[in-house]
Amino acid sequence: MSLESIGxxxxxxxxxxxxxxxxxxxxxxxxxPGQGAFVSVSAVLLGFVLFGFVLADLLENxxxxxSFDWLVVGATSITWGVIVDPLSVTMLxxxxxxxxxxxxxxxxxxxxxxxxxxxxAAHSLFVTAMLVxxxxxxxxxxxxxxxxxxxxxxxxxxxxxxxxxxxxAAKKAFVTTRIGDVGxxxxxxxxxxxxxxxxxxxxFHSVEAGLExxxxxxxxxxxxxxxxxxxAMGKSAxxxxxxxxxxxxxxxxxxxxLIHAATMVAAGVFLVARLMPLFEMxxxxxxxxxxxxxxxxxxAGTIALVMRDLKRALAYSTISxxxxxxxxxxxAGVGAAMFHLVAHGLSKALLFLGxxxxxxxxxxKGIWDMGGLRHKMPITTVTFLIGAASLAGIVxxxxxxxxxxxxxxxxxxxxxxxLVLALAGVALSALYIxxxxxxxxxxxxxxxxxxxxxxxxxxxxxxVILAIGAAVAGVLVFEMGGSYGGxxxxxxSEGGFHVEWWLTGVALALAVAGVLxxxxTYGSGTISHSRLAGRxxxxxxxxxxxxYVDEAYQWAIDRVVLAFSRFVALFDRIVVNDTGVDGxxxxxxxxxxxxxxxxxxxxxxxxxxxxxxxxGLTLVWWLKP
Amino acid sequence: xxxxxxxQVLSAALFAIGLYGxxxxxxxxxxxxxIELMLNAVNLNxxxxxxxxxxxxxxxxxxxVIVIFVITVAAAELALAVAIILxxxxxxxxxxxxxxxxxxx
Numbered sequence: 001m002s003l004e005s006i007g008x009x010x011x012x013x014x015x016x017x018x019x020x021x022x023x024x025x026x027x028x029x030x031x032x033p034g035q036g037a038f039v040s041v042s043a044v045l046l047g048f049v050l051f052g053f054v055l056a057d058l059l060e061n062x063x064x065x066x067s068f069d070w071l072v073v074g075a076t077s078i079t080w081g082v083i084v085d086p087l088s089v090t091m092l093x094x095x096x097x098x099x100x101x102x103x104x105x106x107x108x109x110x111x112x113x114x115x116x117x118x119x120x121a122a123h124s125l126f127v128t129a130m131l132v133x134x135x136x137x138x139x140x141x142x143x144x145x146x147x148x149x150x151x152x153x154x155x156x157x158x159x160x161x162x163x164x165x166x167x168x169a170a171k172k173a174f175v176t177t178r179i180g181d182v183g184x185x186x187x188x189x190x191x192x193x194x195x196x197x198x199x200x201x202x203x204f205h206s207v208e209a210g211l212e213x214x215x216x217x218x219x220x221x222x223x224x225x226x227x228x229x230x231x232a233m234g235k236s237a238x239x240x241x242x243x244x245x246x247x248x249x250x251x252x253x254x255x256x257x258l259i260h261a262a263t264m265v266a267a268g269v270f271l272v273a274r275l276m277p278l279f280e281m282x283x284x285x286x287x288x289x290x291x292x293x294x295x296x297x298x299x300a301g302t303i304a305l306v307m308r309d310l311k312r313a314l315a316y317s318t319i320s321x322x323x324x325x326x327x328x329x330x331x332a333g334v335g336a337a338m339f340h341l342v343a344h345g346l347s348k349a350l351l352f353l354g355x356x357x358x359x360x361x362x363x364x365k366g367i368w369d370m371g372g373l374r375h376k377m378p379i380t381t382v383t384f385l386i387g388a389a390s391l392a393g394i395v396x397x398x399x400x401x402x403x404x405x406x407x408x409x410x411x412x413x414x415x416x417x418x419l420v421l422a423l424a425g426v427a428l429s430a431l432y433i434x435x436x437x438x439x440x441x442x443x444x445x446x447x448x449x450x451x452x453x454x455x456x457x458x459x460x461x462x463x464v465i466l467a468i469g470a471a472v473a474g475v476l477v478f479e480m481g482g483s484y485g486g487x488x489x490x491x492x493s494e495g496g497f498h499v500e501w502w503l504t505g506v507a508l509a510l511a512v513a514g515v516l517x518x519x520x521t522y523g524s525g526t527i528s529h530s531r532l533a534g535r536x537x538x539x540x541x542x543x544x545x546x547x548y549v550d551e552a553y554q555w556a557i558d559r560v561v562l563a564f565s566r567f568v569a570l571f572d573r574i575v576v577n578d579t580g581v582d583g584x585x586x587x588x589x590x591x592x593x594x595x596x597x598x599x600x601x602x603x604x605x606x607x608x609x610x611x612x613x614x615x616g617l618t619l620v621w622w623l624k625p
Numbered sequence: 626x627x628x629x630x631x632x633q634v635l636s637a638a639l640f641a642i643g644l645y646g647x648x649x650x651x652x653x654x655x656x657x658x659x660i661e662l663m664l665n666a667v668n669l670n671x672x673x674x675x676x677x678x679x680x681x682x683x684x685x686x687x688x689x690v691i692v693i694f695v696i697t698v699a700a701a702e703l704a705l706a707v708a709i710i711l712x713x714x715x716x717x718x719x720x721x722x723x724x725x726x727x728x729x730x
Contacts, residue, residue, distance in 0.1 A: 601726035604648050611644055 006050065007057030008064045008084040014047040014054075014092060015131035022124035025117055035117025040124045041103045047131070048096040051089070058089050059484060065201065067137050078198055082135040086491045087338065091134035091270055094342050097469070098262035098349045099127045101462035105353050106254040108458035109360060119159060123258070126152030130263040134270060138198040139188045142274075146184065146231070146267065150177050153264050157251035169247035176244040180234020184271075187227030191278075194220050204277045211281060218282075225282040228275065229289055236268025238326060239296045242319045243550055249311040253356030256311060260318040261349035269325045269341055273334050276492075280332065290330020290414055294421055296323030299547070301428035305435065306543040310355050310367045313436050317391065318348055320429065324406055327422060333409025335488025336402070343390065343402035343473055350387035350466040351433075354380050357459050358440060361452040367436060372445030376452040379460045381441045383467035388437040390470045392430035393511040398473035400511075404504050405477065405488065411503060426507055430514025438523040632673025639666035653710045653720040657703070664699045668692045 021043035029036035067081020082088075103123055110119050129148030136142035150173075158170025192198055194216045195206040210216030232238070237245040245265070249256055259265060272279060272289060279286050297320050304316035321344045328337035357380040364370055374381040390399035403426060410419050454460065479486045520526040533540040545551070639662055646659025674680075675688030714720055 603722050603725065607648050611648065 006053040008054055009066055010050055011054050011084045011135060012082050014050050015128045017043040017047050018124045018128040018131060022121050022128060025121040029117035037107060037116060037120040040120035043124060044096055044100045044103055044127060048100050051092045051096050055089055058084060065137055076196060078140050079138050080141060081137040083137045087273060088134045090338055090491060094345050095127060095130050095262045098345060099258060101466055102254045102258045105459050105462040108456050109254055109356055110252060122152060122155040126156060126263055133267055137200060140198045143185060143188060149264055149267055150174055153259060156255040157248045159252055166250040169250040173244040173248050176241055177234040180231045180241055183227040184231025187224045190220060190224035207278060207281055222282045222285055225279055225285040229285060232268035232271045236265050236322045237319050238292050238323060239299055245319055246312050246315040249315050253352060253359060257349045257352035260352055261345040265322055266341055269337060272329045273338055276334050286330055290327050290418060293323045293326025293330050294418055297327055297425040298421055301425050301432060302543055303546050304432040308366050308368060310365060314351055314355060317433060328406040328409050331409040331413040333406060334492035336405035336409045338491045339477060339487045340402035340406050343398035346466055346470040346473055347387045347390040347399055350383060350463060350470050353463055354384035354387060357455040360455050367439045369446055370440045371443045373452055374441040377454045379454060383463040385437055386467040387470055388433045391433045392515055393426060393507060395508055396474060397471050401474035401477045404507060407503055407507055408500055423507060423510055427510040427514040430511040431518050434515040434518025435522045438518055442523050629673055629677040632669060636666045636670035651721050651723055653722055657706050661699060664695055668695055
């Protein structure tokens, strides 16, 4: 077998490798050196290499689907297969690349943990689930992987489960995303009821044909797609399901990097991108997608402005940018959304790993406890700044190109209101990420940062690689000859690269203005942020308290859910337990107490009863007509 | 001339006497004797039917076989019952059925 024969039909091997790594580490990890971490790392490394072959074959020979019947029930067959198309291969690359670097980084970051092997096993499980999710060719398979992703995130966020906040955060992430997942499941079932198939490509055709012939009503499609979008909102932390993501910061930092960049939150965006033809058949839902994305983009951006915890500030930034991706999808810009997913994934993984490196060096989490780290941690500083600049959308880093693509899609397909608010969000992004970068790495060194030290090469290495990735990934947007006509064309056949100079100029100017404002406020101190907060205490309080969303949920749970639960409990006690169960038992006891006197114990009473019975029976037999 | 009706009347009378004995007597021994009386009333009835009704040979034979069978069972039952009464007397020093009322809750 030669290397050339490895092509798109090998795509399924990539998740299979991670899955076997999970099994090996879980079952035999304790007998292996380093608790088997190297098994996980090499599995994902091999997966990344395979991705290269798959990509090469894809560019040469185009997409392909492999599937076989898994379950046949009546006329329905549920298949078990993979779609290898530009969309899934893009995700394959992103997931394996980021997971590889995060795992290498974790080798150092998690050193000394007693459950070191389990950490890597859970990592492998998480990656497997995500890879299966992107490759799945039918919704049932996809849903199974979707739930496995939820499980993986639960295990990893709650890795330090003996810490109460971590355990709570893991639970919160699981439960919050579950609410959306229920919607997803119902949506899938609705689509199945309407068309009789779970297969994604078949769904596209049958829904379209059904809508034309009137067999499938527009309402059903709208409802189904909205419910599916609910699932995507949960996983991708869109308002109002965003509350789990900042709490997920309780997990180990590399886990945050993985969740925020390549897995979990990307799943929702990917789902909408994968089902885009269906969403386009429900234009109203697509408008909701855009609106939710836009709102989340601006909403989370404002919160990120005031977060004092480094990782939480980054978490709200992630929510914000996921909103931007949803906005792009809502504007039918699949290519732009996926491009932003990749660019943001690389930048955000870089930022989180950088944040982990900072925490590793200073043992602090709050940004005001850091400060002036640029002298002590030069590599972390430079790479973090590259990531931040990319996120802010500074030319020529990847974030600049992807943001531009998204704005173009919004300009083409949505009203100017969307564009204006999106531009405001762009400025916000630059402002908050500039704030984080300037406060942490510039300014006067704090107590903690005086003893800071640069992290070992196993941690800085991935940082450097990711920084290079985040810096140069922007070139993917251009046509590169062969069958590759720019990223948008590659992923979604949206035509080659084009540019609207005034929009690019405005976006860049806003980004630069945002960074400059951040510098004036948090770098040089020309603008006093504390005086600003003092002048508008209401606004500041609102932001610091994250718009009281958590409190609102807590209130709703206390007042509505728990009140209803108490009512149900009361009903159970009074009607089911006291009346139903205890009541019937009491009836038996009471009647027995009365009736037991029939049993006299005297033999002739029984004999008399027998004789009378016989006589009675005889009379009945004799007198019967 | 003795007819089937005489057998039946005698049998019914014996059975009623036996039933009365079972229900009304207090001594376990007398109850046992009354049970024997009831069994033999049934035997008499069976024999009467076998002798007078216009049955086939096989059916007549069957009636007589049942009578012998009942006599056999009655003998076995009597042996067992007397043994029970003896044990009862040993344990409770009485065979008066009024005092033996433990067959209840």
